[in-house]
Amino acid sequence: MKDGPCIAPIAALAGDPARANMLAALMSGAALTASELAAEAGVTAPTASAHLAKLKAGGMIAVLKQGRHRYFRLADEGVAAMLESMMEVAARAGHLRARPGPRDPALRRARICYDHLAGEFGVRMFDSLVAARYLVHRRDGMTLTRSGEEFLAAFGIDVAAFEAARRPVCKACLDWSMRRHHLAGAAGAALLARMREMKWLRRERDSRALLFTPDGQAKFRRQFPA
Amino acid sequence: MKDGPCIAPIAALAGDPARANMLAALMSGAALTASELAAEAGVTAPTASAHLAKLKAGGMIAVLKQGRHRYFRLADEGVAAMLESMMEVAARAGHLRARPGPRDPALRRARICYDHLAGEFGVRMFDSLVAARYLVHRRDGMTLTRSGEEFLAAFGIDVAAFEAARRPVCKACLDWSMRRHHLAGAAGAALLARMREMKWLRRERDSRALLFTPDGQAKFRRQFPA
DNA sequence: GCGATGCTTCGGCTACGGTCGAAGCATGAA
DNA sequence: TTCATGCTTCGACCGTAGCCGAAGCATCGC
Numbered sequence: 233m234k235d236g237p238c239i240a241p242i243a244a245l246a247g248d249p250a251r252a253n254m255l256a257a258l259m260s261g262a263a264l265t266a267s268e269l270a271a272e273a274g275v276t277a278p279t280a281s282a283h284l285a286k287l288k289a290g291g292m293i294a295v296l297k298q299g300r301h302r303y304f305r306l307a308d309e310g311v312a313a314m315l316e317s318m319m320e321v322a323a324r325a326g327h328l329r330a331r332p333g334p335r336d337p338a339l340r341r342a343r344i345c346y347d348h349l350a351g352e353f354g355v356r357m358f359d360s361l362v363a364a365r366y367l368v369h370r371r372d373g374m375t376l377t378r379s380g381e382e383f384l385a386a387f388g389i390d391v392a393a394f395e396a397a398r399r400p401v402c403k404a405c406l407d408w409s410m411r412r413h414h415l416a417g418a419a420g421a422a423l424l425a426r427m428r429e430m431k432w433l434r435r436e437r438d439s440r441a442l443l444f445t446p447d448g449q450a451k452f453r454r455q456f457p458a
Numbered sequence: 459m460k461d462g463p464c465i466a467p468i469a470a471l472a473g474d475p476a477r478a479n480m481l482a483a484l485m486s487g488a489a490l491t492a493s494e495l496a497a498e499a500g501v502t503a504p505t506a507s508a509h510l511a512k513l514k515a516g517g518m519i520a521v522l523k524q525g526r527h528r529y530f531r532l533a534d535e536g537v538a539a540m541l542e543s544m545m546e547v548a549a550r551a552g553h554l555r556a557r558p559g560p561r562d563p564a565l566r567r568a569r570i571c572y573d574h575l576a577g578e579f580g581v582r583m584f585d586s587l588v589a590a591r592y593l594v595h596r597r598d599g600m601t602l603t604r605s606g607e608e609f610l611a612a613f614g615i616d617v618a619a620f621e622a623a624r625r626p627v628c629k630a631c632l633d634w635s636m637r638r639h640h641l642a643g644a645a646g647a648a649l650l651a652r653m654r655e656m657k658w659l660r661r662e663r664d665s666r667a668l669l670f671t672p673d674g675q676a677k678f679r680r681q682f683p684a
Numbered sequence: 685g686c687g688a689t690g691c692t693t694c695g696g697c698t699a700c701g702g703t704c705g706a707a708g709c710a711t712g713a714a
Numbered sequence: 715t716t717c718a719t720g721c722t723t724c725g726a727c728c729g730t731a732g733c734c735g736a737a738g739c740a741t742c743g744c
Binding site: 248275276278279282283299300301 | 701702703705706710711712
């Protein structure tokens, strides 16, 4: 079995935390620049450059030169499928790990994931948006529908700003506590920001937990019916 | 995206060559002992022990104690699916990598893969055995049929010895140069051993290439028609 | 009981690979 | 042209993780 397609070098590519973060960010299907990926991975530009060169050499990502930017995306469907299956295994392992200790319930209910809402509330919002067809699944990710844009605008969000930002508008992010999806991307971030603006919730000190006010919770339930 | 199931530790487990070899060996679906896996990975017992402990901790493999042996197998279908998808990506990358430089043609034709025949000859033998229904696909691997056993016996192989050995009799091994399967496992090893015994081929010095004699090649073609 | 076998733990060595700062190329803007 | 931005290359540092030999536990066979 020394022959066969040896998975070690491929797996090793995804095995580094910095590269794994980059790949996870690219799972949205969007093409991101080297700088964006560096920020996503939490490393400096030189380090990111080295990582991206390796991912490229390993056939995991494809690059598109455009002006002085370099956009990176996953090489093909196969790579995306592989990452997906890794997430499945990781989620299962993580799930089992979470089983013994009933983790902080506040974190399970609502927490901040990078810059958007995760946990039970995050999953509920995601499901609600999908049920209302404000958000639809597309090849390679999620898309905001016309009615979805109107909904966000009515919610007090500057939808036009999404166009300006290079960041993907909608991104489904797998929730480690629920093993379901919640909304990431620019829209996910904007929704959380708006909720904080309206004082529906506040961030707990020194924690990623988000605490809803009674009033905020009621309004959330009305806005995002199960 | 800091949340989500983080794939890095999982991928890192499969990213080490020794562990990758172990996992690949377990892909047959069989349960193997620590010693067997150590040999498969080409490391000493202590090293293998450490690797297996890590794989276990990561939820990739399950262990079954039986007497003074410890049998290891893949934890679940999800892990197998993940490894499968990795092999797909690896094969694709390997294929592309092989494209530019026409690699050593002798290696492409016939080479030793661990202890069995790989390359064009290996694939041809595999296809021929399948076409004759000496070998059939089953859930989780290949099986030698009754007529297949008779065929091997007529070829001069001690089929009864397969039972004694704990090693899986038939195993399909993906060929990196052909991107097709060839036969591994005890039967694959026995077939190659018998061919060497009959002087159909010899191993090239300091290489994994196998050189067929003109006579051996003719007999091979007759024995394993395309 | 006693040795043999299978596996694990321990200690120490080594090397590979990730990391960064500084400098070097490109490309686009002024 | 000249400057600014985006990215890469270079050089050096450091930590982690793989590796083995020897010794230590278990379990089995006699």
